[in-house]
Amino acid sequence: MATATLPLRLLPSKTLALPLPLPASRCSLSVAAPVPRRWRRLLASAEEAAPAPVEAEAEAAVEEVEEEEVVEEVEEEAAVPEPVEAQLAAAGAGKDADIFAVVMIGSRQYIVMPGRYIYTQRLKGANVNDEIILNKVLLVSTRDKAYIGMPVVTNAAVHAVVEEQGRDDKVIVFKFKKKKKYQRKLGHRQPNTRLRITGISGYEDFPADPILEYVPA
Amino acid sequence: MEKVEEKEIGFLKMNKGKIFKLAKGFRGRAKNCIRIARERVEKALQYSYRDRRNKKRDMRSLWIEQINAGTRLHGVNYGNFMHGLTKENIQLNRKVLSELSMHEPYSFKALVDVSRSAFPGNRPAVKKEGLAAIL
Numbered sequence: 001m002a003t004a005t006l007p008l009r010l011l012p013s014k015t016l017a018l019p020l021p022l023p024a025s026r027c028s029l030s031v032a033a034p035v036p037r038r039w040r041r042l043l044a045s046a047e048e049a050a051p052a053p054v055e056a057e058a059e060a061a062v063e064e065v066e067e068e069e070v071v072e073e074v075e076e077e078a079a080v081p082e083p084v085e086a087q088l089a090a091a092g093a094g095k096d097a098d099i100f101a102v103v104m105i106g107s108r109q110y111i112v113m114p115g116r117y118i119y120t121q122r123l124k125g126a127n128v129n130d131e132i133i134l135n136k137v138l139l140v141s142t143r144d145k146a147y148i149g150m151p152v153v154t155n156a157a158v159h160a161v162v163e164e165q166g167r168d169d170k171v172i173v174f175k176f177k178k179k180k181k182y183q184r185k186l187g188h189r190q191p192n193t194r195l196r197i198t199g200i201s202g203y204e205d206f207p208a209d210p211i212l213e214y215v216p217a
Numbered sequence: 218m219e220k221v222e223e224k225e226i227g228f229l230k231m232n233k234g235k236i237f238k239l240a241k242g243f244r245g246r247a248k249n250c251i252r253i254a255r256e257r258v259e260k261a262l263q264y265s266y267r268d269r270r271n272k273k274r275d276m277r278s279l280w281i282e283q284i285n286a287g288t289r290l291h292g293v294n295y296g297n298f299m300h301g302l303t304k305e306n307i308q309l310n311r312k313v314l315s316e317l318s319m320h321e322p323y324s325f326k327a328l329v330d331v332s333r334s335a336f337p338g339n340r341p342a343v344k345k346e347g348l349a350a351i352l
Contacts, residue, residue, distance in 0.1 A: 100321070102313050109313045138309055139324070146327040151308040171269070174262035185262075209327040 098143045101200045103158050104136040112158060112197045119168075122191035126162045132195065134158040140200060145208040156203040160195040167191050280315040287318030291329045293339045301332030 100113045106121035126132060137156040140147040147153050167189040175184040233251050239261065240247060240254040247257040285295035293301075302309070307328070309317075317325045333339065 102309060104308075109310050111313060111316055138307075139313075141321065141324040141327075146324045148307060148328060148331055150306045172262055172265070174259075174266055176259065176263050209331060 099200055100141055101137050101156070101158055101203075102139040103134050104138060105134060109138065112160075112200075114197050114199050117163060117194050117196045119192045119194055121193070122165060123162070123193045126165070126193065128162055128165065130162045132160045132162060134160060137200075137203070140203040140206075147203045147206045147208045149206070153203050153206050155205065157201055158197060159199045159201065160197050162193060163196045164194040165191070166194065277311060280311040283315040284311060284318055287315075287322075287325055288329055291326060291333075293329055293333055297336055297338050298329065298332045301334075301336035302328070304335045305331060307331070 100111055102109055103112050110118050112118060135157060137153045137158055138149045140153055140156055171188050173186040173188055236254050236258050239258045243257055247253045288295055288298045
């Protein structure tokens with residue numbers, strides 16, 4: 001990324017404030033029902049194959065990592081994301097961490113940066129204030145290096161928190177055939193999920209392409 | 218289009234308030250007069266149904282144009298660029314590639330270099346002539 005001109009995505013005006021009361025509510029939710037959630041997560045991760053370039057469904061694409069992460073999530077749910085949040089809060093206005101990743105969720109690709117939110121297809125089985133780890137990371141780019149996954153950056157993980165499970169705006173589906181007295185009118189609201197991205201990790205060991213000086217041809 | 222038992226022209230059985238709400242911004246009497254507005258709103262809903270499908274096609278061709286422009290700055294054309302990416306099994310889609318070409322020029326250049334090394338066939342990366350070639 002240019003040092004002289006910051007790309008539009010890194011400008012601080014577009015970032016949103018992190019909701020601070022999240023850590024407390026997350027702790028309480030996890031302690032309330034640890035065991036069934038662990039089962040569900042383990043089952044989900046067992047179904048999912050190796051990160052091959054297979055187009056996955058919306059539910060299966062969100063996989064939590066192996067047992068160690070799940071244990072960590074249940075017992076120390078506060079410990080894992082809080083350092084990231086504390087750092088971001090301490091940084092103040094510098095909420096953009098000079099890193100972005102391209103992640104695939106529900107067979108759609110998104111450019112994510114820590115501190116921002118994205119709307120994805122509805123993730124079934126994820127409740128509000130859940131920690132989600134996204135494994136299909138196709139590209140990670142920092143200020144100096146670009147880690148281009150072929151197709152996936154191995155061991156990279158994007159941490160996100162489920163903020164809201166809502167629905168899109170209403171779309172009116174209107175079908176009409178002229179002169180045949182056929183018309184149908186239907187309203188539709190697609191369910192979606194809002195994810196707040198908290199951090200990107202695990203990409204350091206991947207062979208990287210250094211971002212060289214920009215020489216316009 | 219006119220039903221015998223109905224007094225108004227047009228099929229849509231929504232009440233007038235809803236029709237006028239959908240007819241905001243229409244030209245001329247189509248936003249004010251119910252008979253004209255009803256027809257125009259019907260047409261607008263049909264167009265929106267068709268165009269929700271067309272939007273996907275249009276966006277993809279726009280992304281391809283943008284990627285083409287971005288890669289030609291580096292001396293690679295779109296076809297060779299995509300061929301190189303598929304050879305390297307990079308699965309970024311065109312939407313993300315066009316965003317990168319617009320907002321993250323350095324990462325995009327790294328991608329172009331990867332593609333060029335996988336599938337040469339364009340003019341070489343940097344030509345240095347004269348004194349610079351020796352240095």
